[in-house]
């Protein structure tokens with residue numbers, strides 16, 4: 001299952017926001033290794049206890065997270081079950097990618113975004129090989145361990161999926177358009193590894209569009225119409241990337257590429273030289 005963490009080993013710091021049924025805080029964990037105790041910075045994710053059936057899925061997510069280990073997946077230290085259920089995760093320094101992109105989107109070079117996309121596809125290929133469905137991929141769930149500035153690459157960690165989508169209401173799933181796979185919205189039994197490919201495509205689009213997702217601001221009926229009419233997101237200027245996004249966001253699940261194929265395509269993308277040249281300071285010209 002997962003490591004049980006005693007409540008008295010945790011210190012609570014500021015609130016960092018909230019998720020579906022959860023509140024998140026920065027915290028510290030007093031870790032006793034041999035005779036030394038040292039403090040580790042952690043992310044405390046509190047499940048609000050009002051939703052009992054969500055506790056099971058919360059603990060299910062925790063137990064899956066403790067079985068996986070990958071450099072681009074957030075590490076779970078364990079769960080504290082004193083009163084509320086609290087997931088104790090590694091603290092990822094620079095927080096969620098969507099916030100970062102909204103702040104510095106236009107200034108972020110394509111090469112930086114391509115690095116993030118590749119690292120995310122490595123994490124998802126790892127999960128696919130293990131037959132594990134994430135179920136909630138979006139740039140909110142991509143965390144920045146290193147910002148990578150002035151040419152040095154970023155380093156991302158994919159966060160846990162949160163409560164399993166199977167306990168979400170139709171309204172909550174509609175709210176996740178266009179990240180949630182369409183087949184899954186119509187029939188939640190259709191959640192599959194293919195659903196993650198659709199969400200990855202939407203996240204790619206989001207990353208290369210500066211962290212904005214215009215569809216997500218539409219009202220629910222319009223969002224559902226987007227799927228009913230099998231609409232696609234506006235094609236990005238970078239045609240090879242737009243093609244890959246279109247393949248991931250294929251309405252027929254089994255036609256979507258595997259993450260192995262996605263990695264191959266991402267590795268074949270050449271960042272536009274102009275973009276790189278425009279990054280160089282004039283003196284380097």
Ligand SMILES: Nc1cnc(-c2cc(N)nc3[nH]ccc23)cn1
Pocket residue numbers: 016017024043074089090091092093094095096143159
């Ligand atoms: N596993 C995680 C998850 N989120 C963070 C995080 C870090 C930060 N600097 N600001 C934030 N604001 C919201 C979340 C967050 C850290 N670690």
